[in-house]
Amino acid sequence: xxxxxxxxxxxxxxxxxxxxxxxxxxxxxxxxxxxxxxxxxxxxxxxxxxxxxxxxxxxxxxxxxxxxxxxxxxxxxxxxxxxxxxxxxxxxxxxxxxxxxxxxxxxxxxxxxxxxxxxxxxxxxxxxxxxxxxxxxxxxxxxxxxxxxxxxxxxxxxxxxxxxxxxxxxxxxxxxxxxxxxxxxxxxxxxxxx
Amino acid sequence: xxxxxxxxxxxxxxxxxxxxxxxxxxxxxxxxxxxxxxxxxxxxxxxxxxxxxxxxxxxxxxxxxxxxxxxxxxxxxxxxxxxxxxxxxxxxxxxxxxxxxxxxxxxxxxxxxxxxxxxxxxxxxxxxxxxxxxxxxxxxxxxxxxxxxxxxxxxxxxxxxxxxxxxxxxxxxxxxxxxxxxxxxxxxxxxxxxxxxxxxxxxxxxxxxxxxxxxxxxxxxxxxxxxxxxxxxxxxxxxxxxxxxxxxxxxxxxxxxxxxxxxxxxxxxxxxxxxxxxxxxxxxxxxxxxxxxxxxxxxx
Numbered sequence: 001x002x003x004x005x006x007x008x009x010x011x012x013x014x015x016x017x018x019x020x021x022x023x024x025x026x027x028x029x030x031x032x033x034x035x036x037x038x039x040x041x042x043x044x045x046x047x048x049x050x051x052x053x054x055x056x057x058x059x060x061x062x063x064x065x066x067x068x069x070x071x072x073x074x075x076x077x078x079x080x081x082x083x084x085x086x087x088x089x090x091x092x093x094x095x096x097x098x099x100x101x102x103x104x105x106x107x108x109x110x111x112x113x114x115x116x117x118x119x120x121x122x123x124x125x126x127x128x129x130x131x132x133x134x135x136x137x138x139x140x141x142x143x144x145x146x147x148x149x150x151x152x153x154x155x156x157x158x159x160x161x162x163x164x165x166x167x168x169x170x171x172x173x174x175x176x177x178x179x180x181x182x183x184x185x186x187x188x189x190x191x192x193x194x
Numbered sequence: 195x196x197x198x199x200x201x202x203x204x205x206x207x208x209x210x211x212x213x214x215x216x217x218x219x220x221x222x223x224x225x226x227x228x229x230x231x232x233x234x235x236x237x238x239x240x241x242x243x244x245x246x247x248x249x250x251x252x253x254x255x256x257x258x259x260x261x262x263x264x265x266x267x268x269x270x271x272x273x274x275x276x277x278x279x280x281x282x283x284x285x286x287x288x289x290x291x292x293x294x295x296x297x298x299x300x301x302x303x304x305x306x307x308x309x310x311x312x313x314x315x316x317x318x319x320x321x322x323x324x325x326x327x328x329x330x331x332x333x334x335x336x337x338x339x340x341x342x343x344x345x346x347x348x349x350x351x352x353x354x355x356x357x358x359x360x361x362x363x364x365x366x367x368x369x370x371x372x373x374x375x376x377x378x379x380x381x382x383x384x385x386x387x388x389x390x391x392x393x394x395x396x397x398x399x400x401x402x403x404x405x406x407x408x409x410x411x412x413x414x415x416x417x418x419x420x421x422x423x424x425x426x427x428x429x430x431x432x433x434x435x436x437x438x439x440x441x442x443x444x445x446x447x448x449x450x451x452x453x454x455x456x457x458x459x460x461x462x463x464x465x466x467x468x469x470x471x472x473x474x475x476x477x478x479x480x481x482x483x484x485x486x487x488x489x490x491x492x493x494x
Contacts, residue, residue: 092428101255
């Protein structure tokens with residue numbers, strides 16, 4: 001009886017190990033991450049912006065993508081739009097409120113495979129203390145060892161999504177200045193396999 | 195009508211100025227003080243809602259807490275009408291101070307928890323402290339049997355000066371919405387002062403704001419100024435500290451600064467007003483001269 005139990009436990013451990021072995025852990029490479037957004041500027045053009053400071057972790061399970069996950073944090077103070085005063089306005093309490101909420105965070109709750117290279121990542125985006133569920137369309141652009149260093153494996157992803165300023169504390173200010181409400185997000189990032 | 199109310203200049207300046215004038219005229223009619231207090235409370239909440247949006251439950255960001263603090267200020271004002279005489283001056287002042295310190299802590303707890311004692315935080319603490327002292331000093335006005343001509347103007351002039359300076363500092367410091375709100379409060383107080391001063395010029399008596407109304411308005415101005423000091427990334431620290439001084443000067447005009455107020459009756463409110471506005475004018479000058487590069491009055 002004891003032998004059977006030991007064998008069962010050993011088998012269960014092997015299964016768990018095998019499952020975990022499919023999940024690769026990646027760390028977002030902040031030097032190669034571009035979190036950009038566009039928003040309608042009143043009745044005129046489209047304004048562009050970018051966050052420079054991004055960090056986070058990605059777990060990618062190719063066998064069972066539903067076990068994959070993403071957790072990322074963006075530094076609000078790193079926003080820039082090619083105009084200093086506008087950057088200050090965006091960091092101020094009317095918009096991203098950097099002094100009170102220095103980071104924007106995203107934590108996935110569901111990952112679905114669409115095709116071999118594409119998927120949908122649903123999660124909670126938290127801006128200025130308010131969380132809202134969003135879904136990002138994600139493409140795995142490439143995953144390969146670096147040509148200059150075979151021990152370094154990187155993966156590159158592109159993600160697109162849409163949020164609304166109306167869902168966050170910036171709603172009133174954005175409406176008052178004729179911005180949005182729809183914000184298109186495009187994320188291009190590389191991640192380093194750990 | 196909605197397009198008109200959507201124009202920031204109308205909501206920030208013209209409409210509140212007009213409503214301040216209306217309130218000034220209503221105060222000169224036989225309207226009961228309780229009705230006037232309720233009208234002021236409704237106006238205050240209207241401008242908060244119009245500028246900041248509807249209340250959010252529960253409030254998360256400091257800007258979402260402001261409307262709740264306005265409501266708390268109204269309750270404090272209401273209490274002051276019935277309680278302050280019984281409490282005595284010291285306890286009444288302590289109550290006002292505790293209310294504003296609590297407001298500061300609530301608005302700034304994330305920054306306080308962050309632990310960074312940078313220049314902005316030091317300026318915010320100084321601004322909050324001075325605004326609290328001023329509001330506490332003005333809260334239980336001395337009941338003069340024969341009020342001087344300038345006395346009814348002290349509290350509204352302090353509100354006008356603090357809010358006007360705060361509005362300009364806020365907008366130049368990249369916090370436009372709070373700038374609009376402070377502008378509305380300044381215009382409300384300005385409209386009131388205008389009507390009362392015309393009455394003095396015509397040989398009549400100015401009507402004072404009730405203690406509760408004055409306290410609600412000062413509490414509102416002080417809490418919004420504290421929010422600007424805590425969170426506006428480019429608000430000038432020196433200007434912020436100067437902008438919090440008008441209520442203290444208003445309290446001093448009743449005492450040590452009395453000698454600066456001339457004997458001629460129509461001039462007394464004017465000179466008292468100028469004395470109260472002096473730190474605010476310095477604050478505006480400081481904010482304009484040392485404005486961040488490229489600062490303009492509006493989103494870019």
